[in-house]
Amino acid sequence: MNTEATAREAERAIVDEFAYFGDWTERYQYLIDLGRRLPPLPPELMTEEHRVHGCQSQVWLVAEGDARRLEFRAASDSAIVSGLIALLLRVYSGRSAEEILATEPTFVQAIGLAQHLSPTRSNGLAAMLKTVRAHAERALAAA
Known part of the structure; x- marks a missing residue:
């Protein structure tokens, strides 16, 4: 929330x-x-369907809602990646699909994450962002 x-x-x-x-x-x-x-992600949601590909760590991301409001839940087996997830959820969860698509993740550069993440974590962050945006695009297309 x-x-x-x-x-x-x-x-x-x-x-x-x-x-x-x-x-x-x-x-x-x-x-x-x-x-x-x-919040913990129930084990029954940690499936291949919800897995984010492109992350070195295991990441699962679940979207619920529609174009008016998308809620995201996610989990990872990595402590730092879980923190990245928390930031992404704070910015994108509970927003409309249009707002999600209109919001570039400027905080990543602004707080220095872009310079301080390893290449594999940067790729994982990009994969998570791509997944969030894909859910928003699908919600808009379905509206």
């Missing part, structure tokens, strides 16, 4: 939060803490 009214507001709040941390050790720890707070 998002407390921010828009995806852009969620991104600004994330950027503000990460600005509090002086170095990347603290930022990684914050990411891990965010991931630990994700």
